[in-house]
Amino acid sequence: MxxxxxxxxxxxxxxxxxxATTGPSWLEQVHRNMGETSxxxxxRQLSPSPSESAHPIQVGPIAPFVTLDGADLYRLKCxxxxxxxxxxxxxxxxxxxxxxxxxxxxxxxxxxxxxGAEMSRKDAIALAQQxxxxxxxxxxxxxxxxxxxxxxENEIHVLMPYLCELxxxxxxxxxxxxxxxxxxxxxxxxxxxxxxAAVGTNPTPEQIGAGVIPPxxxxxxxxxxxxxxRKVTQGASVTSGQLALPSRGRMPAFSYISDTQAAxxxxxxxxxxxxxxxxxxxxxxxxxxxxxIIGTR
Numbered sequence: 001m002x003x004x005x006x007x008x009x010x011x012x013x014x015x016x017x018x019x020a021t022t023g024p025s026w027l028e029q030v031h032r033n034m035g036e037t038s039x040x041x042x043x044r045q046l047s048p049s050p051s052e053s054a055h056p057i058q059v060g061p062i063a064p065f066v067t068l069d070g071a072d073l074y075r076l077k078c079x080x081x082x083x084x085x086x087x088x089x090x091x092x093x094x095x096x097x098x099x100x101x102x103x104x105x106x107x108x109x110x111x112x113x114x115x116g117a118e119m120s121r122k123d124a125i126a127l128a129q130q131x132x133x134x135x136x137x138x139x140x141x142x143x144x145x146x147x148x149x150x151x152x153e154n155e156i157h158v159l160m161p162y163l164c165e166l167x168x169x170x171x172x173x174x175x176x177x178x179x180x181x182x183x184x185x186x187x188x189x190x191x192x193x194x195x196x197a198a199v200g201t202n203p204t205p206e207q208i209g210a211g212v213i214p215p216x217x218x219x220x221x222x223x224x225x226x227x228x229x230r231k232v233t234q235g236a237s238v239t240s241g242q243l244a245l246p247s248r249g250r251m252p253a254f255s256y257i258s259d260t261q262a263a264x265x266x267x268x269x270x271x272x273x274x275x276x277x278x279x280x281x282x283x284x285x286x287x288x289x290x291x292x293i294i295g296t297r
Contacts, residue, residue: 014266018185020272021216025197026147034213034250038089038193040080041252051279057226057233059263068181069175070162075256076186077149077159080194080237084256086166090144099138100167102131107169183261184268190263191254192216205239211250225266232262 011280068076074086078096082088086096101107106123112119139156142148151159154176164171193216200215202222208214214222223231223269230236235253 018179018181018268019273020194020275021185021188021198021269022277023198023274025213026194029147030145034195036079036214042193047182055107057229058259059225059229063283064180065177067175068172068178068182068183071160073151073155073186074166075160076183076261077151077190079256080191080254086163090133096163097167099131099135100163101127101169103135103164104169130174133252147190147194150185164199169240180264181271184264184266185272187257187261187265188216191257195251199276208238216269220266220269224261228266229259229262232258232265234259 023029027037027039030039032039037280078086082096086100088095098294103120105128108124109121110158112124136156138146139149139151139159158176160172161171161173165173195213195215198214198221199217202218203212203214219228227236230256231251234255235251240253
């Protein structure tokens with residue numbers, strides 16, 4: 001079942017736009033403790049206990065380019081913090097629903113009418129445009145407690161209709177074509193990098209037991225492709241403590257991420273090894289690994 005992935009990585013490295021993950025985790029940047037935050041794990045699905053059996057991992061043949069819709073981008077970029085319905089985890093993580101609804105002039109007029117206040121449609125449109133500009137600015141740059149999503153203008157264009165759908169606003173859903181390695185970059189930078197720093201030393205079982213989170217730079221050496229995919233999508237036990245016993249660990253399972261999308265994250269980390277600081281990405285030859293195909297689900 002195994003086949004060389006070097007050809008895949010060469011294709012990936014030739015694509016424009018991909019960069020290595022750099023710097024401390026987002027939790028480190030905002031000085032949050034993993035046990036006291038919902039960031040990166042608002043779905044709250046715990047990893048299984050060591051005694052629980054795992055399902056087989058399904059990773060298929062390579063497809064260098066894939067089609068993503070707004071729902072896919074939301075799962076890869078937003079869901080880990082904002083949840084499946086966009087409601088967030090107030091008061092720490094804001095809902096996206098009201099900011100999106102604020103971009104609708106019709107809803108603004110309805111709300112003002114219910115309050116018994118008069119507003120012209122012209123003023124409602126101006127207010128809606130201001131709200132849309134603020135929302136787009138957040139999607140482009142992030143905020144004080146929100147990392148920069150790293151979305152291109154085209155990706156924002158695809159994501160926005162899905163955000164409108166979550167908010168109950170009419171919108172025509174559209175799609176975009178992206179490289180498989182870009183899918184991996186989305187997942188790593190907007191989900192994994194919330195808790196995992198880019199670089200660091202490989203922690204010992206004692207350090208794992210004390211709460212140390214392995215850096216991204218060690219994940220492809222700590223785990224095989226299959227182990228990595230299982231850890232992300234189903235959860236897996238970790239060895240911790242002086243006796244190196246298996247334990248549940250603290251990392252949640254991201255069941256809404258497909259096996260092949262998790263595999264794309266693994267290949268992205270191989271093609272663009274995490275860096276202490278941002279620099280020009282270099283292609284690193286990798287050991288043979290599982291071939292993949294990535295699709296929407």
